[in-house]
Amino acid sequence: MAKKAHVTLTVNGDEYEALVDPGQTLVDALRNELQLTGTKEGCSTGDCGACSIRLDGELVCSCLVLAIEADGRRIDTIEGMANGETLHPLQRNFLELNGLQCGICTPGILIAAKALLERNPDPTETEVRYWLAGNLCRCTGYDKVIRSVLAAAAEMRRA
Amino acid sequence: MVDINYAAPDTLDKAVALLARTGGAKVFAGGTDVIVQLHADLIEPELLVDIKNIPEVRSIAAEKGGFRVGAAMPAMKILDHKAFATAWPGVIEGVALIGSVQVKGRATIGGNLCNASPAADSVPALIAAGAVCTIVGPNGRREAPVETIVTGPGKTSLAKGEIIASFFFPARAPHSGDCYLRLTPRTEMDIAVVGVGVSLTLDGSGTCTAARVALGAVAPTPLLVAAAGAALVGTKVDAAALAKMAAAASAACRPISDKRGTKEYRIKTAAVIARRTAEKALERARAN
Amino acid sequence: MASILEKSGFNPDKKLKIVGTNPVKHDGPDKVTGRAKFGADLMLPGMLFGKVLRSPHPHANIRSIDTSAAEKVPGVRAVVTRADFPELPFGTGPGDLSRNIMAREKALYDGHAVAAVAATSEAIAKKALKLIKVDYEVLPHVIDVRDAMKAGAPVLHPTLRTKGVEGAADKQTNVVERLVLAVGDIDKGFAEADVVIERTFDSQPMHQGYIEPQGCVANWTDDGQVDLWCTTQGTHVFRDRLGEILKMESAKIRVTQSEMGGGFGGKTGFYAEPLAVVLSKKARRPVKIVLTRSEVFRGTGPVSGTHYRVKMGCTKDGRITAADAELLFQTGAFTGSMYFNAPQAMFTRYALKNIRTVSYEVVSNRPKVNSFRAPCVPQIVFGVEQIINELAEKIGIDPIDIRLKNAMKQGDTTIYGQTFGPIGFVETLEASKKCDHYRSPVPKGQGRGVAAGFWFNRGGDTTGSLTVTPDGSVTLMLGTSDVAGSRLSISMMAAEELGVPLDKVRAILADTSSIGNNRVTAGSRTTFSSGMVIIDSARKVIKELCRRAAIIWKVPEDGVVFEDGFCKPASSNVGEFAPLSIAEIAAKTSVSHGAISGHSEMNVTGEGPGFGLHIVDVEVDKETGRVDIKRYTVIEDAGKAIHPLQVEGQYQGGAIQGVGWALNEEYVYGADGRLQNPGFLDYRMPVASDVPMVDTVIVEVPNPNHPYGLRGVGEVPVVPTMAAIANAIHAAAGIWPDSLPMSPPKVLDWIEAAQKR
Ligand code: FES
């Protein structure tokens, strides 16, 4: 085995240290080294979006990032989305409008949707659909996912 | 996956030295292809040379009336560059189709090219645009048109130790327009069955003075189809010229049948997509 | 059997407070914050990581397996192969299952497991896999169902003999069974017909496509007990099957379900879970196995691909006089496709007097198929519902009208012998005609299609219990799985029964040692069946509450009634007592004899059949063959929507899965018999930008066998989809699709062929 590398990751504002294989993906490190299992892994090839996170603010698939590359960088995952007990409007709208069925795609979709709304607070349905094209959901047929995002956006614009 | 090492040099020279020195070294930029290949055991590099800490490959700037785009600029950053997007909407279309937003947060055009897939979405658009690569290697710098880089599936003309540092997009003549369209079964997240990039320029009277047509996914490499471009030059890009161009595009196809489409289907639809792409490029040229 | 409802009194006029509303599901908050634990999320101290070696050959004898080099790798704690599983005869349930989870004599498909390793890290396990030497004798293989039926085709199982065919006793074959299901006289029926249409169709296997790959942790204790945590649609079935293939008592096995990230039928059977168990036994450590996406595609079961012929005839005025079908089903390398559903369901919704079906289940060198929503029915309805439209077109009547004309109603008897009680097909069709989508004109350049579907819905063995805690809150223990909110719907019914706020009710998904048997969560049975046992439990609790109130008040038991969450005197004659709440009674258990709980186990019957109709508008790119879904509406009878948003979610999700099946999803095999597209990039499931919103109309024709009238809603939504889209493509492009998926190259071919005609 190649020598493990020591990395320092700032996840949701908390600093973590870990030893990782140079070839180890960030999703693997988050889940197995840091035990932050909110980020899901559905394909490991960048095709399902379940592993979506923010890396220094950029929306990325954590299965397509090496843990070693993230050394010293800021990572935001689903575990950091709520503000204490207060859910993010996206989280709340997904709950209220049934934007999730099984919920395995939900962390990735929420992370991706939040990134969208930061860039574009008033997206059209089509813009939401294209932005989320990298997040597969097999349960919902997307209808209520899209509605939840649009409702959250509307609420956030009012706030 | 074999045991690998990782290095992230901060200058091109250091990166070149590492690549030249190590047997199984591989350039690592966005990682969206490399990581997948690594975990599927398709590649077994000893060393990954991460070039993302090198400023030169991570910038985009105006140059000589055109643009220089760092080879390791993430796609999302290119899409967000307003001036570049206005000048090269077709390149933007190609870059926008590289993958999901998440993938584009990492994927780079240098990587899209060097992965050497015949179906890479940004490549026909870059070829049509006449983009030129600046390559850095053990023997210094050289320039090469994009269409000379890919030599076969997974193969490039880059020598050992060479890195594409940036792409130069020349200044745009008035009345120019480009476009990239592709055919995929889904709207997103697919590999092109056929991809076409067209860039053309008109004179004041609407006659085409220059045209480049490039095809993806229809041959072992992306193709610059000179005959297709020539079919438009000197015409008003009317239906007859478009049909001739489309026929030339079809004729240039040397596809395989695979899980993504049959040979026949690719040849047939290459003509359709070529025509539609040229029509859109024409519309843009007329509006400029 | 006296229906449960006779006892419980289905009352359509009952004022409902909770049933029919849309509260937030209790498992929701943890799912939006990332705290919910799915199959891959559990970690145990000392846990090892398991990896599976899979055959690269579609068909090969396994001469030998040498694991010695792998065992020597530092960090490797166990390697298992076929030698670690008890010998069980082929052709029996356990024998086949055992062979499917670990190849024995032969590897029978690309991706068939041949060995597994447990090591201290995944990287070490992967490394060790490469050191296992398997000596294969590669055999000719067969992928397609028709090829597998040909004389001289490679035979998968030398001892397999066709059931249902005379004289098959000594013939080697790939045909598992031939099944004839018929009623009336089709010759007579076709003679009465003015129009007869006969066509052949085929379909590709489709994967359930759950986003969560199978994941489990197994721990074999030193006491010889097995603990298995996993994502599953059926803990008890996993337990019992595990017991059978390992030849151990079920009571020594405890299966605990995690949250499940989608199943759709695909998690009704297990794959790597037994390997984790046996690895754990050998390593004496907990072992975790999580499949990769590629393993999910290569090693777990899709639904059957098919090839079939359907013939139907009708009179000038639209009465269907006869239907005839011959159906071939791929079942993968082992039997188990549930293909018998197809002949039972394919025409059921139309009151036909003359039907004949002949069905075959056939093995070939593909992964063993598994269930998917309405197993084996949608791909056949694809053909049937096109022919219905074609008949309507030929005689010039509206496609919904021809369906209305032949629609089954209460009192009609099906081909499988069930006489329907109240059903909602006619109501569904009428609602369809009235809905905005059907009444609005078809936009220019588009085509509109409709198609109808049916599913039995299911009941079966179910156990549940309900406990009132000393503070009056209520816990439910369910033994079924929650695929999309059944915990909530069942909690809502419990709260409704007990007259307590929903917030006071919490349901848990119990492990197999904590609760009695439950059939798998499949066939749209869970909200219905688990709901039934919980309602039954609640009613037992209510009885007990009344008895306790009687003790507290020192009045006769029949002097107490239960209303809106309170025990009250039945009349003023009983005496003047302030009503007692559940909490007040629960707090007095010392006076009134201990804890209060209700328990129920039954083989639930009385499921209400479900019917739906889909309307879809498409645009066809006639130069490329691409089909765009522009508008979609699902109209379906839910009986009663306990949680309307969740019901809509089922309709929408099913329909969009059908869109994938209709347009792009397929298994692509190379000439070498290897799967070419084992990933989400090339196995093309719909992405958000591919589809429109899906409008829904929930029809409610109550199922009188259920306390709240519910049917099941999970299966029907995918049954008509592909046919509806095919009919829309016909309307848009003038072609009749005869093959799934209707991918761009095929559609373009059909268009060009039509132009040549
Ligand atoms: S797990 Fe990263 S995209 Fe699927």
Ligand code: FES
């Ligand atoms: S809710 Fe199950 S995959 Fe999206």
